Amino acid sequence: MTGAASAGEPVGVRRLLVIGTGSVTAAHLPFWAGWLKGGHPGTQVRYVLTEAATRFVTREALTAIGGCEVLADRWPDEPEPTARHVDLAQWPDAVVVLPATLDYLARLAAGLGDSPSVLALQCTRAAIALAPALPPGGAESPAYAEHTARLRTRRNVVVVPPHPGRSTSSGRLEAWAPASFPEVLAAADGLRAALGAPGPDGRAGPEQEHASARHLTEDP
Template sequence: MTGPATAPDGRAGTGHAPPLALRRLLIVVTGSLTAAYVPVPLTLLRHISPETEVRLVLTRSATRFVTGEALGAIIGREAVLDAWPDEHAAGALHVELAEWAEAVAVYPATLHYLGRLAQGLADTPSLLALHCTRAPITVAPALPPGGWQSPVVREHVAALTRRPGVEVVPPVPTRSATTGRNDGWGPAPMLQVLRDLDARVHPAVDAPPGGSDAHPSAAERPVPEAGPSVKGHPEPGHHPATEAAPATESAPAPVTESDPAPVLPTGA
């Protein structure tokens, strides 16, 4: 008889966490300081859901906080830079990503990326892919102090949530690395975001039988007719009171799904 599964830090218990039903997950990582913490939940995701194939796209600004080499080592395939190739390449990355993805998460999403996506700009492969895919999309913003209350952000969020298949997950109050106060806005915990996205694609509790063939690609799915609304959208100007732990220079310890999410400093 085998012992209980262990988390990346050696603790037992994550063996009880069910795997995702998703089989092809595209994650776009943008240039927030919280991108530096993506390897922690991503490692846990690979532990609890090894059958979920993950592809990562990093914006140029994201590479200031985390390397494609590190993330590629975790997911077992190369992380792609969100830029057009300098030389002619066979195929088109944006078409490949749009048709391959079963679901898409933008995590974390900066205000800049949020705005470009909301305005329909398509100046990078990831943006063009997200505009053209039929896969459900979840956007998890990470914003500086005052960002979530900004009328500009509210307009972008409203525009995105009117689109079929797009959901914006409200950020959570967190410690700002600049002000030292709990007035920054960090993305919701990644595993929670992915669980919710998984439930949107596969509402049933158990994954359907049949392996990867039971999970049609975006190109094989019908176009969604209506988009979900923002969940837990706080009123403009409202900032829930929290007593977050002080931000430190060291990286947080890996977490399990039963642990509270670490308090991560935002980049502004």
């Protein structure tokens, strides 16, 4: 992880939304928040944590390290001037979901809108990079294959495949860990450029960059 973190390649993303879901690998998000803040100071970042994610990482930790807004993925108890899901859909030019659990992928693939972040991703035009984190057997499950196949039909979605990881339950190398944050961010940025989203200079990215993002979508 430290080797990947040292490679701070420039990106054209100006407003990045990071969504963390309920995998133990969400515990790494504070590290990547510090990496983003130090390596990409020109990128505005906001975070959303699902309720399950807060079992492994706190909003307080991300706020302190990232120095930015960290929202809970739930409908607010009090009225807000802007609907949370609309704000989350319209604000970013790229979205990274890391880690993305099988449950979150299923809800997104099914077209649900049962939380602010899921509804926002159904409606956003921003580039979305999904980084699955799966339990043992998850990558071979028919459900995972079906959900990712559906998601890949969406023009603004790229699925960055997981890699073999050690299960915290069994201790064996049989789980599936998400791709590294730099890899997922690069996929989101490449897709953003391919979709024609403006970069920092206001120009649309070249269509050729679409292939550089999509080459990451082959499953293990």
